[in-house]
Every structure is written in structure tokens, then in C-alpha cells.
Amino acid sequence: MSELLKVPTMAEYMAQGKQPDVLFWVGCAGSFDDRAKKITKAFVKLLNKAKVDFAVLGTEESCTGDPAKRAGNEFLFQMQAVTNIEVLNAYEVKKIVTACPHCFNTIKNEYPELGGHYEVMHHTQFLKSLLDEGKLTIEGGQYKGKRITFHDPCYLGRANNVYEAPRDLIQKLEAELVEMKNCKSKGLCCGAGGAQMFKDAEKGDKEVNVERTEQAIEVKPDIIAAGCPFCNTMMTDGVKAKDKEAEVDVMDIAELIANAQDL
Amino acid sequence: MSILPNILFALILIAGIGYFAKNVKKLIRNIKLGHDVDVSDNTSQRWQNMTRIALGQSKMVRRPIAGFLHIIVYVGFVIINIEVLEIIIDGLFGTHRIFSAMGGFYGFLIGSFEILALLVFVSVIIFWIRRNIIKLKRFWKSEMKGWPKSDGNIILYFEMILMTLFLVMNATDVHFQAMNNGNVISQFIAPLFSNMSEGTLHIIERGAWWLHIVGILIFLNYLYFSKHLHILLAFPNTYYGKVKPKGQLDNLEAVTKEVKMMMDPDADPFAAPAEDESGTDDVAKFGASDVQDLNWVQLLNAYTCTECGRCTDECPANQTGKKLSPRKIMMDTRDRLEEVGKNIDANNGEFKDDGKQLLGDYITNEELWACTSCNACVQACPVSIDPLSIIIDMRRYLVMEQSAAPAELNNMMTNIENNGAPWPYNQMDRLNWKDE
Numbered sequence: 001m002s003e004l005l006k007v008p009t010m011a012e013y014m015a016q017g018k019q020p021d022v023l024f025w026v027g028c029a030g031s032f033d034d035r036a037k038k039i040t041k042a043f044v045k046l047l048n049k050a051k052v053d054f055a056v057l058g059t060e061e062s063c064t065g066d067p068a069k070r071a072g073n074e075f076l077f078q079m080q081a082v083t084n085i086e087v088l089n090a091y092e093v094k095k096i097v098t099a100c101p102h103c104f105n106t107i108k109n110e111y112p113e114l115g116g117h118y119e120v121m122h123h124t125q126f127l128k129s130l131l132d133e134g135k136l137t138i139e140g141g142q143y144k145g146k147r148i149t150f151h152d153p154c155y156l157g158r159a160n161n162v163y164e165a166p167r168d169l170i171q172k173l174e175a176e177l178v179e180m181k182n183c184k185s186k187g188l189c190c191g192a193g194g195a196q197m198f199k200d201a202e203k204g205d206k207e208v209n210v211e212r213t214e215q216a217i218e219v220k221p222d223i224i225a226a227g228c229p230f231c232n233t234m235m236t237d238g239v240k241a242k243d244k245e246a247e248v249d250v251m252d253i254a255e256l257i258a259n260a261q262d263l
Numbered sequence: 264m265s266i267l268p269n270i271l272f273a274l275i276l277i278a279g280i281g282y283f284a285k286n287v288k289k290l291i292r293n294i295k296l297g298h299d300v301d302v303s304d305n306t307s308q309r310w311q312n313m314t315r316i317a318l319g320q321s322k323m324v325r326r327p328i329a330g331f332l333h334i335i336v337y338v339g340f341v342i343i344n345i346e347v348l349e350i351i352i353d354g355l356f357g358t359h360r361i362f363s364a365m366g367g368f369y370g371f372l373i374g375s376f377e378i379l380a381l382l383v384f385v386s387v388i389i390f391w392i393r394r395n396i397i398k399l400k401r402f403w404k405s406e407m408k409g410w411p412k413s414d415g416n417i418i419l420y421f422e423m424i425l426m427t428l429f430l431v432m433n434a435t436d437v438h439f440q441a442m443n444n445g446n447v448i449s450q451f452i453a454p455l456f457s458n459m460s461e462g463t464l465h466i467i468e469r470g471a472w473w474l475h476i477v478g479i480l481i482f483l484n485y486l487y488f489s490k491h492l493h494i495l496l497a498f499p500n501t502y503y504g505k506v507k508p509k510g511q512l513d514n515l516e517a518v519t520k521e522v523k524m525m526m527d528p529d530a531d532p533f534a535a536p537a538e539d540e541s542g543t544d545d546v547a548k549f550g551a552s553d554v555q556d557l558n559w560v561q562l563l564n565a566y567t568c569t570e571c572g573r574c575t576d577e578c579p580a581n582q583t584g585k586k587l588s589p590r591k592i593m594m595d596t597r598d599r600l601e602e603v604g605k606n607i608d609a610n611n612g613e614f615k616d617d618g619k620q621l622l623g624d625y626i627t628n629e630e631l632w633a634c635t636s637c638n639a640c641v642q643a644c645p646v647s648i649d650p651l652s653i654i655i656d657m658r659r660y661l662v663m664e665q666s667a668a669p670a671e672l673n674n675m676m677t678n679i680e681n682n683g684a685p686w687p688y689n690q691m692d693r694l695n696w697k698d699e
Contacts, residue, residue, distance in 0.1 A: 007697045026693070028684040037696040058694040062683030070636050071672050072550065072658030074515045076679060078522040109511035114519065154637035159510025185642050189579040194636030198675035198685055202633040205584030212579075 020055040027100035029229035036229035042258035071195040085116035099123040101155035124166040140174030141260035149221040152187035153228035190234035213238025272354035279480030286487040297559035322645040332386040339383035370444030377448035401572030406591040432471035496567040504647025517547040550659025553620040565596035574640035580633040587633035589640035589650035595625035
């Protein structure tokens with residue numbers, strides 16, 4: 001299928017003297033993590049299908065600095081941020097879309113004070129807008145009638161008050177959206193934020209991702225939908241820890257929509 | 264009529280308010296030990312937050328039972344203060360129930376106070392049961408031992424006694440009963456005193472009156488030493504609380520300057536550091552190891568904390584048995600700030616190094632590293648406290664001043680520095696997914 005993927009880079013656009021409508025910020029997970037790469041590709045298929053004029057930075061992209069900042073390394077964060085902002089500003093980027101809530105939050109909220117001003121959208125918001133503009137249609141397909149629960153990523157939900165866009169998309173799949181006991185602003189973390197992804201958890205009775213997965217399994221879903229590559233990993237591990245891989249899938253919303261249309 | 268009680272009343276009033284004012288001054292001095300921070304932005308949003316969150320109790324009702332009971336106690340407290348005003352005027356001028364000149368409306372007022380007093384009394388009993396009999400988990404966490412535990416109960420006993428005194432005062436006030444207006448609750452208590460002589464009734468009524476007002480003054484002065492300070496500080500705290508998106512951590516200006524200099528190709532790396540505008544050559548300290556390194560809003564947060572534990576209850580780290588408790592972060596900050604304040608008082612206004620600090624002596628690295636920065640604690644706080652900002656400031660100190668991050672995080676940071684990703688992959692491979 002990969003031959004179908006059209007992924008132009010900003011450099012290629014520049015060489016043709018053109019400017020894309022939107023920059024797709026892939027993020028580290030989306031670029032390197034085997035599971036997250038599937039999310040990246042699913043999203044690109046949707047962009048291609050909707051004929052969105054987009055480009056990626058490719059090898060010119062670097063970590064936004066989110067884990068460094070949350071770990072307390074403000075130096076490293078700002079070095080990353082300033083470098084990224086130089087690249088983005090050189091390409092005169094106006095609008096950015098990303099499938100990672102951590103990149104979304106950092107570029108949207110923390111880059112402006114360092115000179116980076118862009119309109120930033122999470123991919124669920126962007127897909128919703130494509131839908132509203134009629135550039136994309138969503139069909140239920142294989143997910144029609146399935147029980148889907150949405151795990152709110154902290155950096156999308158509580159951090160930026162985006163709760164509805166992902167839910168609207170799930171409902172468009174004609175699926176049954178079931179809510180966990182902790183959802184929206186009361187959502188429970190997957191355990192990966194604040195740089196926890198990159199270290200072992202402190203001593204406790206349980207891992208956070210297992211606790212969260214238990215909450216998800218409680219509502220007996222067919223699918224746990226996520227909107228963050230890190231949440232995706234944590235929930236997938238949680239489902240494995242509970243021996244439920246056979247019954248419950250963990251999928252990103254972009255994957256659900258792409259799969260539903262056999263893209 | 265002797266003027267003696269009036270003088271005694273005035274003296275008690277002056278002493279009570281005077282001591283309170285003295286402690287408020289100390290409170291403000293302590294809060295100002297923190298760095299300055301610009302909170303002059305978004306004024307309309309800030310007023311709105313204060314009105315909605317503090318005045319309107321909007322976040323309290325997210326937990327309906329506690330929220331509803333809290334609103335009763337809150338409304339009762341605010342409205343019964345009208346009665347306190349009457350008591351103060353009566354006390355100073357030797358009058359009796361001066362507002363009763365309002366006639367029927369007075370009866371309506373006192374009647375509603377009596378109903379509120381009963382409701383407050385019942386609510387406070389339920390609060391007490393929740394704490395001491397049902398033993399709600401959040402009131403029995405490890406940080407809730409000793410003073411914090413007794414403080415919570417003392418407040419409840421105080422309110423029970425004050426409400427009882429108010430009702431007894433009305434039930435034994437022959438003049439008031441004679442008005443036959445407004446004694447909607449106290450009329451049911453009055454029969455308890457029916458066999459007593461008028462003289463005894465008068466003594467009980469006066470006793471309740473005096474104890475009520477003296478009790479209120481003691482309670483006022485108790486505030487400074489108690490979590491109950493929230494009844495005052497919730498208002499400024501919600502006003503000065505964070506108005507930016509929760510996910511946005513503050514930008515460290517001092518770092519920005521250094522980074523810009525580092526990345527400026529024209530900068531002379533061997534040049535002497537530029538003189539600070541203030542003329543001091545203080546080396547900036549990155550992050551926070553003690554309360555003086557925090558900003559004053561964070562210190563105000565610490566004094567405002569009601570120790571309700573909603574933050575800790577929602578904290579994913581705490582829920583899974585890790586040591587981190589956002590409430591403890593706030594309580595530790597306040598305890599250390601009080602300690603620093605006392606140190607300053609004892610040393611003629613100068614802080615003398617006591618070999619202690621917030622980091623290590625109060626808050627451990629283990630607590631700090633357990634945080635997922637998910638903002639559940641910030642969301643849960645009914646009075647806009649931000650424990651996360653303190654955690655991040657202390658992590659900054661650990662990483663930038665002490666290089667004391669866990670080894671795995673150091674690896675992650677080295678990877679970002681060398682490869683532009685938290686994993687050891689080459690930046691040149693970033694687009695490989697396209698062809699896989």
C-alpha cells in the first residue's frame with residue numbers, strides 16, 4: 001500500500017517555490033515507533049484521500065522538547081524549541097497538524113513565547129474540520145455497532161480542553177461510544193506523560209497504565225480508541241498485562257477512520 | 264446601667280482584630296518572600312474565575328455531597344455575619360437587638376439565620392462523620408496525621424459550638440421570644456429552659472451571647488494557624504490562579520537569554536557576562552530548592568490549601584500507591600514557608616541559614632519523579648491551586664543545578680541532544696516510515 005502514500009517534504013515544496021496549506025508534524029513516536037508509524041501512515045492516507053495540500057519536515061524535524069521540559073531540563077527544551085522554530089519560520093509555516101498531543105501542546109502553547117506563532121491542530125480536530133468542510137466522509141464500515149471507549153490523552157483533554165472532536169469522529173463511525181468512569185476532565189492518565197515514558201515508574205502497588213486499562217475493560221469495549229501514540233503504547237501494554245489482546249484492540253482514531261474505508 | 268461590659272467588649276474586639284491584623288501582616292510578608300510574577304494580564308478572565316470558582320463554588324459541586332454540604336456551611340457563614348454585625352453594635356453601645364427595629368423583616372432575617380444555623384450544624388455533623396466514622400480514604404492518607412487531622416476536627420467542633428450558642432442565645436432571650444417572630448428553630452429549644460427563673464435565663468442568654476462573639480474572635484485568630492485560612496484566601500487565589508492552558512508550563516526567561524546567546528553565531532563565547540539591569544551580579548538559580556525560589560502565587564497557593572485531598576484522590580501516581588501526593592506538596596510548602604517566616608522573626612528580619620530546605624527535608628526526589636504532569640490535581644482543586652508548577656520547578660532544580668535526574672531520563676535527554684529524538688535513532692532516518 002505504501003506506493004499510495006504521497007508524503008511531500010517542505011524542502012521539495014520550497015524547491016518548487018510552493019507553500020503547502022498545512023505542515024504535518026509527525027513527532028518522534030510517529031517517525032520511529034513501530035506501532036506509532038502505523039498511525040502516521042493511516043493519517044497520511046486520510047490526508048491523501050481528502051486531497052489535503054500538506055508536507056512534512058522529514059529529516060529536518062526534531063523533538064519538540066516536551067519530555068525534556070517536563071523532566072525539568074529547560075535548557076535542552078529551549079535549544080530544541082529555538083532550533084525547530086528557526087526551521088518552521090524559515091519555511092513560513094502558518095498551520096500545523098500533529099497526531100501527538102505532546103507535540104500539539106508544546107508547539108501550540110510553549111513555542112509562542114520563544115517566537116513560534118502557528119495555528120496548531122490535533123489530528124482529530126483536523127479530521128473533524130475536513131469532515132465539516134465535506135472534504136472527507138466517514139463510514140462505519142467494520143466498526144458499525146462496535147463498542148468503542150475513548151481514552152482522553154491528558155495533553156489533549158485537560159491540558160487543552162479538547163474533548164469533543166475525537167468523540168464526534170467515533171460517533172461518525174456509527175459505533176457505540178461508551179464512557180469510562182473517569183473520562184473527559186476527570187480522565188485518568190495513561191502513565192506516560194511528564195517524561196514517564198522514558199523511565200521506570202516509582203515504586204507503588206500498580207502501574208498507572210494497568211489501572212487505566214482496568215477502567216477501560218470495565219465498560220467491555222471492543223476497541224479502546226486513543227488519540228496519542230504514547231497512550232496507545234501504554235494501553236496496548238495494559239491490555240496485554242490483562243491478557244485481553246484477543247478481545248480488545250487499541251487503535252488510534254485516524255486508524256479507525258482509515259480502516260473503516262479500507263484505505 | 265454599667266458601662267463596664269461595653270468597655271470590656273471593645274477591648275476584646277480590639278485585641279481580637281489586632282492580633283488577627285498582626286498575623287495577616289506576617290502572612291503577606293511570607294507570601295512576598297516568593298519571586299515576583301506578572302499577573303496583571305487577563306483581568307476580566309480573572310474576575311470571572313474568582314466569581315465562578317470562589318464565590319459561586321462551581322468546582323466544589325463536582326463532588327455533589329461534599330459540595331452541597333459545603334455550600335450550606337458557606338452560605339450560613341456569609342449570612343450569619345449580619346447577625347455578628349448586630350452583636351458588635353449591641354456590644355459596643357449597650358443596646359439589645361438593635362436591628363429588631365426593622366420589625367417583621369427582622370423576624371424574617373433571624374428566622375432564616377436560625378434555619379441556616381440548624382442546616383450548618385447538621386452539615387458539620389455529617390462532615391465529622393465522613394472524617395471520623397466513615398473514614399473517607401482521602402482524610403486518612405499519611406500526610407493527614409497530627410495537626411492536619413486535629414485541625415480538621417477542631418474547625419468542625421468550633422462550628423458546632425458557635426451554631427449551638429446562637430440557637431441557645433435565641434431560645435433563652437425572653438425579649439426576643441416575646442416578639443414571637445423569627446424564632447423558627449429556637450422555639451423548639453426554648454422548652455428545655457422553661458422551668459428556669461427569668462434571672463437564670465438572662466444569665467444563660469448573656470453567657471451564650473458573650474461566648475458566641477468571643478468564640479467568633481477566637482475562630483478568626485485560629486484561621487492563621489489552620490487550613491481554614493481558605494475562607495479568606497480562596498478569593499485572591501482563584502483570582503491569581505493560572506489562566507493559561509493547563510498544559511502550558513512557564514517559560515524560564517533566564518534560560519532563554521542563555522540559549523539565545525549560545526545560538527547566536529556573532530556572540531563571543533569568551534565575553535564576560537553582561538551586567539544585569541539591576542546591577543547585581545547574582546548568578547540566576549534554575550528551578551526551586553526552597554520556598555524563596557518559588558513565586559508568590561505558588562506560596563499563596565500553599566496558604567490557601569484546604570487539605571481536602573481532592574488533588575491526591577485524582578492523582579494517578581497516588582492512586583497506584585506511589586509516594587507522590589499533590590496535597591502533601593502544598594502542605595510541605597506551607598510548613599517550610601512558616602518555618603522560614605519564624606526564622607526571619609527570630610533573627611530581626613533576616614533569614615539565617617538553618618541548614619534545611621524544601622527539597623530533601625520536606626519533599627523527596629521520589630515524590631517529584633513520580634508525577635506524570637497530567638494536571639488531574641490542578642483540575643480537581645476547588646480553589647485553583649497548581650501543585651504541578653511546584654513539582655516542575657523542583658525538577659528543574661534537580662536537573663539543571665544538580666544533574667540529579669534518574670539515569671534513564673539522562674539517557675533520554677542525551678538522545679534528544681544528539682539525535683533530536685528521545686530514542687537513539689538517527690535524525691536522517693526520520694522519514695523512513697514512508698517507504699516501509
